[in-house]
Amino acid sequence: MSLALGVLPWLVSAWLFAVGLYGIVRSRHYVHLIACLAVCQSATYVLLLSIGFRWHAGPPIFYDHPPGSAAVDPVMQALVLTDIVVGAAVSALLLAIALQVHKRRGSVDPQSLRPLRPNR
Amino acid sequence: MKALTAALLLLVAVAGPSVVLSRDPRRQLFALTAFGALLAALFEVLQAPDVALSELVVGTAVTPLLFAVALTSIALDRRRR
Amino acid sequence: MSPGLRSLLLLLALALLAPFAWHVAKALPQFGSPTAAYGATVNALGPPLRHVSNMVAAVNFDFRALDTLGEESMLFCAVTGAVVLLRGTRGEGTNRRAGLIPGRAVLARSDAQVLLCRIACTLTMLFGLYMVLHGTVTPGGGFQGGVIIASAVLLLYLAEGYGPWRRLIRSPLLDVLESLGVLLFVGAGAAPLLSGHAAMSNLMPLGHFRDLFSGGVMLVTNFAVGLAVAAGFVMLLLEFLEETRALQSDSLPDEAQR
Numbered sequence: 057m058s059l060a061l062g063v064l065p066w067l068v069s070a071w072l073f074a075v076g077l078y079g080i081v082r083s084r085h086y087v088h089l090i091a092c093l094a095v096c097q098s099a100t101y102v103l104l105l106s107i108g109f110r111w112h113a114g115p116p117i118f119y120d121h122p123p124g125s126a127a128v129d130p131v132m133q134a135l136v137l138t139d140i141v142v143g144a145a146v147s148a149l150l151l152a153i154a155l156q157v158h159k160r161r162g163s164v165d166p167q168s169l170r171p172l173r174p175n176r
Numbered sequence: 177m178k179a180l181t182a183a184l185l186l187l188v189a190v191a192g193p194s195v196v197l198s199r200d201p202r203r204q205l206f207a208l209t210a211f212g213a214l215l216a217a218l219f220e221v222l223q224a225p226d227v228a229l230s231e232l233v234v235g236t237a238v239t240p241l242l243f244a245v246a247l248t249s250i251a252l253d254r255r256r257r
Numbered sequence: 258m259s260p261g262l263r264s265l266l267l268l269l270a271l272a273l274l275a276p277f278a279w280h281v282a283k284a285l286p287q288f289g290s291p292t293a294a295y296g297a298t299v300n301a302l303g304p305p306l307r308h309v310s311n312m313v314a315a316v317n318f319d320f321r322a323l324d325t326l327g328e329e330s331m332l333f334c335a336v337t338g339a340v341v342l343l344r345g346t347r348g349e350g351t352n353r354r355a356g357l358i359p360g361r362a363v364l365a366r367s368d369a370q371v372l373l374c375r376i377a378c379t380l381t382m383l384f385g386l387y388m389v390l391h392g393t394v395t396p397g398g399g400f401q402g403g404v405i406i407a408s409a410v411l412l413l414y415l416a417e418g419y420g421p422w423r424r425l426i427r428s429p430l431l432d433v434l435e436s437l438g439v440l441l442f443v444g445a446g447a448a449p450l451l452s453g454h455a456a457m458s459n460l461m462p463l464g465h466f467r468d469l470f471s472g473g474v475m476l477v478t479n480f481a482v483g484l485a486v487a488a489g490f491v492m493l494l495l496e497f498l499e500e501t502r503a504l505q506s507d508s509l510p511d512e513a514q515r
Contacts, residue, residue, distance in 0.1 A: 061182055062287035068185045070278045072192045074271055079196030081267045082260070087201040087247055091208050094239065095192050098215055101231070102188065105222045108296065111177075111289040115223045116300055116312035119395055119467060123304035128223045129296030130303075130312035134321065136219075136227050137313065138328040141400045141486060144234045144242075145335040148493045151246040152339040155500065158250050159346065162257065167260055225396035226313045229388075233404045238490060241411065242497060249500040 065106035072099035086154035086164040090147055097143050101136045108132030184218040201247055205240050212236045308463045309393040309472040317398065318478040322457045325478070326442060329485055333439050336489040343496040366418060374416035381409035389483035393472040399479045403486025410491045414498070431492045438485025445477045 072095055079092030108129030114121055116130035158164045191211045198204040212235020219228040291297075303315045317325050389402030414422045449458040457474070464471035472479075 058178070061178055062289070063282045063285075064182060064185050065288050066282035066285055067279075068189045070282065071189055075192045075196050077271075078267060081263055084199070085201055087243060087250070088199065088204060091201070091204050091243065092196050094208065095195050095211070098188075098192075098211070101215070101227075102185075102218070105219060105224055105227065106288055107285075108224075108292060109222050109289055110292050113223060113292075115225050115396070116296075117225065117396055118304055118310040118312070123310075124301070127300045127312070129292040130299055130316050131293075131296045131321075133224045133227050133313045134316040136224070137230050137398075137400055138317065138325060140227070140230045140234050141404060142328050142331050142335070144239050144404075145332045145339075145489065145493065147239060148242050148497070149335045149339040149342075151242055151497075152342040155246060155249055155253075156342055156346070158253055164250060224313075226311075226398060226401065229396060229401045230404065233401065233408060237408045237411070238404060242493065245494075245497040245501065249497070252501060 065102060065109075069099045069103040069106070072096070072102065084165050084167060086157065086166060087151065089166060090150050090154065093150070094143070094147060097139075101139065104132045104136050181218075181221050184214070184221055188214050188218055201243070205243055205247075208243065209236050209240045212239065304466060307459065307472055307475070308466045308468075309475065310467050311393050311395065311398070313396075314392045314398045314475065314479065315472070317400075318392075318475040318482070319457075319459055319472065322446065322474075322478055325482065326446060329439060329442055329482060332486065332489055333435065336435065336493055339493055340496050343500060347499065366415075371416055374412045378409050378412035378416055381412055382406060385409055385487070389480065391469065392479040392483075393475050394467060394469060399482030399484075400486055403483045404490060406483075406487040407490035407494065411494060414494075419498070419502075426491065426495060428492065428495060431488045431495070435485050435488035435492065438481045438483070438488060441481035441484070442478055445474050445481065 076092045076094075076096035076099065079095065080089055083089040083092060108131070110126065110128050113126035113128050116127040116133065118125070118127075121127075154164055157169070161169055163169060188211075191207070191214050195204060195207045195211050198207045212231060215235060216228045216232040219231055292300075299316055299320065300312055303312045303320075304310065307315055307319060309315050385402045385405035385408075387402075388397040388405055389399055392398035392402065410426065413425075417425075446457040449460055450456055452460070454460060459473040459475070461473035461477070463473045470476060
């Protein structure tokens with residue numbers, strides 16, 4: 057049981073990434089594609105935070121616990137923290153691109169839009 | 177504690193396909209919001225309160241809003257043609 | 258490439274990678290093993306060296322401030338790109354008319370919505386400012402606080418309606434605030450160079466442990482990031498909402514020249 061729990065986060069992370077990738081490949085709407093990309097990104101968050109985790113340790117905030125008490129890895133949390141906010145801004149940029157694609161080509165279906173075709 | 181962590185990991189593993197398998201973007205918004213909330217809970221259990229705060233606000237408030245407004249703009253553009 | 262072939266290739270690739278993923282999952286250290294040396298060192302040396310209690314903020318805004326500068330530039334570029342894309346085809350003028358597009362129903366706002374959003378907006382804005390200021394002491398910081406402030410501005414939109422909200426939230430002000438945030442961060446990194454120290458050195462007074470104003474230069478970078486993130490997300494929100502308003506002319510400006 058604890059052996060399964062020892063590898064569960066890595067498997068969940070790989071599963072989320074594979075599922076997101078499947079969604080990106082089979083998508084028929086650009087907004088759906090961007091949400092599947094968000095699922096791929098969350099796989100990396102789960103992986104990083106699980107690497108930093110430690111049983112019976114508290115958060116790396118020494119306001120209530122005295123400094124020196126057991127705490128999880130703060131570097132991983134710092135990485136994921138900035139990543140989440142910047143990932144949202146990049147999703148917004150991708151949504152703006154999807155809007156422009158719809159304005160110029162009239163469709164947001166990735167499988168019916170081929171690049172380098174003349175404008176409408 | 178171990179059971180809670182394992183349960184949340186499995187819930188997240190189920191919520192991911194629910195986001196991908198919702199084909200209609202308007203329905204996918206709700207799956208995305210639930211996914212964000214579950215991730216925030218998982219991050220909290222993994223002893224990362226900063227990350228949980230960040231994911232909660234971004235994943236349940238800001239990102240679904242941007243998606244909803246983008247979908248409205250696409251629908252309006254479609255009607256304008 | 259037909260969709261069927263593409264899906265087949267994807268499944269083939271995933272099937273090929275699955276045994277490697279399983280091997281890596283077994284080879285990684287067990288979930289919950291003791292942390293790496295760098296993280297343990299930061300936890301041990303952070304409080305005595307910098308007098309702060311939030312180690313994540315210490316890593317983000319002091320020990321690895323250079324990486325955060327990179328992340329903030331990424332945020333800045335993403336926001337700039339989205340704004341250029343959306344403003345470029347719309348023109349720079351503002352639209353005071355609220356959503357008068359033929360065929361689109363404009364619902365009246367209910368009293369409950371107005372009241373609740375007015376109360377929630379002020380409380381959320383206050384909470385966001387608290388989160389930014391207490392970044393070095395309790396869980397929080399510039400990134401979280403900035404996004405909470407942006408969501409407070411969204412609640413203001415829900416409470417007041419589009420016209421009054423647009424008169425209050427002007428794009429030139431947001432541009433200035435966001436650039437000021439990035440400039441402040443770069444300035445905090447470059448200022449130690451003027452007195453002969455390394456860039457991003459922590460030369461300001463460190464304060465007492467668990468005090469609000471502790472951490473030295475962390476306070477400046479924290480505030481700068483909060484400013485940039487809040488202004489950036491409000492700008493994104495504004496540009497996306499402007500997309501749902503009536504255009505001044507119906508053709509795209511750059512196509513009208515043909």
